[in-house]
Amino acid sequence: MESYFLPAERLGEFVGHLAKFGKIYRCEQTESGPRIKLVQEKDYGEWNFPAVRTDEPAKYLFIKAKRKIAEYFDDKWRKITIEEEPKVIIGLKGCDLAAIKIWDKVFREDEQYKDPFYIAARENALLVGADCTGITPYCFCNLLGNGPYPAEGEFDLSLSPVEGGFVLFVGTERGKKALEGFSLSPAPAEALQKIESRRRELARKLDEQNAKYKTDTSWRELVEKNPDSPAWAKHGATCVACAACTYVCPTCFCFQIYDTVRPDGKYERFIALDSCKYPRFSFMAGGLNPRGKLVERFKHRYNHKFFHYHWRYEIYACTGCGRCIENCMGAIDMRETLKSVEVMKETAKTEA
Numbered sequence: 001m002e003s004y005f006l007p008a009e010r011l012g013e014f015v016g017h018l019a020k021f022g023k024i025y026r027c028e029q030t031e032s033g034p035r036i037k038l039v040q041e042k043d044y045g046e047w048n049f050p051a052v053r054t055d056e057p058a059k060y061l062f063i064k065a066k067r068k069i070a071e072y073f074d075d076k077w078r079k080i081t082i083e084e085e086p087k088v089i090i091g092l093k094g095c096d097l098a099a100i101k102i103w104d105k106v107f108r109e110d111e112q113y114k115d116p117f118y119i120a121a122r123e124n125a126l127l128v129g130a131d132c133t134g135i136t137p138y139c140f141c142n143l144l145g146n147g148p149y150p151a152e153g154e155f156d157l158s159l160s161p162v163e164g165g166f167v168l169f170v171g172t173e174r175g176k177k178a179l180e181g182f183s184l185s186p187a188p189a190e191a192l193q194k195i196e197s198r199r200r201e202l203a204r205k206l207d208e209q210n211a212k213y214k215t216d217t218s219w220r221e222l223v224e225k226n227p228d229s230p231a232w233a234k235h236g237a238t239c240v241a242c243a244a245c246t247y248v249c250p251t252c253f254c255f256q257i258y259d260t261v262r263p264d265g266k267y268e269r270f271i272a273l274d275s276c277k278y279p280r281f282s283f284m285a286g287g288l289n290p291r292g293k294l295v296e297r298f299k300h301r302y303n304h305k306f307f308h309y310h311w312r313y314e315i316y317a318c319t320g321c322g323r324c325i326e327n328c329m330g331a332i333d334m335r336e337t338l339k340s341v342e343v344m345k346e347t348a349k350t351e352a
């Protein structure tokens, strides 16, 4: 992979160069934690580099929590014109880039579910990744086969901090084109070695942190084959259906579509983010609700991420970012739930 050295004093110039391709959004360490910020020109050269992924997922740069998708005027439905402002998103960690790939599988690549709004936002965004330089107690990307750095094929450009600046990796043709007209020297071998050893050290820390959650059986098999495990009720017992886990999740995409009538008699159709944790999410005409019980909704989220999504796209719909653990009102840890399904399965075998 092509790599260059970007001296710290040229950061502002570099970001200014990228600003030709869209508004600059950047993951920044702020007083309230790592956050995604819209960056003003005067701040291009000042980057408080965050060690870990931001509190909020990047999905809100690609979708709106609520958006009008059609209007019913003059006795016919009229599509909305799609206008997406170009964006450059700098500093996305490996788990958030992996989440974009997960969304792409559904809303960009699957003929059945292609979403023109998502595609427009996605294709108007230049993705600039960044290495993690630390981990949180909630991170478990390693259990999903990911690492604490942007994976090849998931970023256009990527930055890894080193002494005196950054190593800039070029991931796609688009990234290469974006660099045209901005000359840099190749990255020194010593800087690349240091990045490698930092990546190895962080991967070792993640392995150590998550060793106790490793399972012998794949998560797909655990979820698919154990729908009646007592682990679901045990771990779901403290869930209060607040839906925080789904709103902070970079891969959750449950939505609803509804129509409203305006005072002038015209109709409008909206799409809005929803959550499978809400009691009425699966409510059907006729009054049937297959997931009326909280435990069923709790289990459904695991089913979606580790069984159904894997069955259809052969990857898990989870990146191990740990936001759902960090923000859960019920102190529920997805890693513990999955481990428990395995442990309880083994206990039941021994008792039989």
Ligand code: SF4
Pocket (backbone or CB within 6 Å): 238, 239, 240, 241, 242, 243, 244, 245, 246, 277, 324, 327, 328, 329, 330, 331, 332
């Ligand atoms: S964040 Fe926790 S308590 Fe809230 S819905 Fe999700 S699992 Fe339940």
Ligand code: SF4
Pocket (backbone or CB within 6 Å): 245, 248, 249, 250, 251, 252, 305, 317, 318, 319, 320, 321, 322, 323, 324, 325, 334
């Ligand atoms: S399920 Fe939890 S750990 Fe997995 S991607 Fe969503 S928020 Fe992150």
